Amino acid sequence: MMIIMALVIAICAIVMGSGNAPFMSFSSLIPNIAAGLHVPAVVMIMPMHFATTLARAVSPITAVVVVTSGITGVSPFAVVKRTAIPMAVGFVVNMIATITLFY
Secondary structure (H helix, E strand, O other), rough: HHHHHHHHHHHHHHOOOOOOHHHHHHHHHHHHHHHHHHHOOOHHHHHHHHHHHHHHHOOOOHHHHHHHHHHHHOOOOHHHHHHHHHHHHHHHHHHHHHHHHHO
């Protein structure tokens, strides 16, 4: 469930261009879901927060991507293509670290 919630919130962060908006929207649901799964809420919330942080760098409408592409004269999608692979690796490492350290 942790991986599913992290994926959902990461997709929302990419679409919205913000990490805070999807995190604040979904974080209120986590204590009830975690209680139902008998895991501490922080074990589910922490990877979700990292997922939004990583996914924000892959959104073509994030301010940092727009500014970087404007300064360099490159398309925002070219910037996103360069950041997508490292962010995907970071997401996988985040999930593996959370599972090995907290489960």
